[in-house]
Amino acid sequence: MNGPKLNIKAGEVYKSSIQCSELEDGTPVTIPYFVMRGLRKEPILLLNAALHGEELNGIEVITRIFEKIDPMKLYGTIVGVPIVNILAFRARNRVDPIDGKDLNRVFPGKKDGTITERMAYHFFHKFVKKATFGIDLHTGMKGHLLVPHPRIRAKKDFSPPLEHARALGTEVIFYNEGVNGMLTVEAGKEGIPIVCFEIGEAGRLNEYFINAGMKGVINFMKYFGMLKGKPEIPEKQILLRNYEEIISNRGGLFYPRVEAGSVVKKNQLIGTVRSPFTGEKHYIKAPRDCFIIGVRSQPVVRAGTAVAWIMAFEEGNILPPIRNKSLKKLPSKTVSMTKEKGIEIKE
Ligand SMILES: [Zn+2]
Known part of the structure; x- marks a missing residue:
């Protein structure tokens, strides 16, 4: 062929x-x-x-x-x-x-x-x-x-x-x-x-x-x-396994408070959805300590629209170092962010 x-x-x-x-x-x-x-x-x-x-x-x-x-x-x-x-x-x-x-x-x-x-x-x-x-x-x-x-x-x-x-x-x-x-x-x-x-x-x-x-x-x-x-x-x-969708239960405009790549503690604000008519705000919080793998970039949402994608640290682990290779090792920003927030990840 x-x-x-x-x-x-x-x-x-x-x-x-x-x-x-x-x-x-x-x-x-x-x-x-x-x-x-x-x-x-x-x-x-x-x-x-x-x-x-x-x-x-x-x-x-x-x-x-x-x-x-x-x-x-x-x-x-x-x-x-x-x-x-x-x-x-x-x-x-x-x-x-x-x-x-x-x-x-x-x-x-x-x-x-x-x-x-x-x-x-x-x-x-x-x-x-x-x-x-x-x-x-x-x-x-x-x-x-x-x-x-x-x-x-x-x-x-x-x-x-x-x-x-x-x-x-x-x-x-x-x-x-x-x-x-x-x-x-x-x-x-x-x-x-x-x-x-x-x-x-x-x-x-x-x-x-x-x-x-x-x-x-x-x-x-x-x-x-x-x-x-x-x-x-x-x-x-x-290494993180599985991801979870965080959805809005209200309609309106979504204002993210985190970025893709952020490390977030349980109950930390992920973003708000505000009604363009009543001005009422709906707060969306992290259900657990997690890594934000993705964030919604288009602001218009309905009830049920996903606004963020998260991965739980409890379902992950730090990988052992790669052996037998000459690498230029960089500091691990994500691991430093978890330490700053007091989040533990399994080694
Ligand atoms: Zn694709």
Whole structure:
């Protein structure tokens, strides 16, 4: 099966696309890609973004990685697929609105399925299966601003390694159950570690989150020997399991009092919802000591709208130091914040 052209010379960059289906008017559905071949061919790092069409920060990360990295200083090959779900991207939507299927729930795809299933099939068989490992860039949904963090998705029969997620160098790593059809789960079953990396919010380009994404990818490449230099990893990384949605029970305008990445004590104010008619205020407080993984960025809420996403420290632990690697260790800001607030985390 034809895939991206990997057989290029050391130091070369090649850009092309593969065709995977056809629209009503005969327009081909393609997946555009870039390949950069360094001084060696292996390992092959797959960088992809926009499995969900309105998640833009990752597209920018991949474009900038290809601008920034000198192939003569690269050990291995980078395959970049900045927009996998080209139809959803054109529609400024999470999924293709005609097909309605979520591309990140239908892997490994179907050769003769709907357009989204066909895109999944071609991407999975032609790109994913050729990679040594990969980083799958995502953001929160529209209005959901997520702090940069990797998401490790486990299944009963499959528990992914932590190392690839840790190599991104974030303070917090999220670990919980995945569902079949997710790229990271299905690639993992094939023995290809792909780590999902969440950076920011859908529908926006934001320099802070783009830079965090770039830093994560470069750390990962340094960690696995694709670039020279020491990856910057916090001295203590925290593994947190499961998240909880904090909802408003009233309608109105939401005024957050915390940021994504904040450490919050039980009963601390997360934000207020104020009625634009009566002026009445509804106070939303933290149900337990927690890390704020995401905050609602769009202020209009109804009763039942989620305004924050939290992860409880009681369900987490500080990971043991990574062994046998030369790292540039950074102080752990999140651990310092928990100490300041008198919150304990298991080691
Ligand atoms: Zn996504």
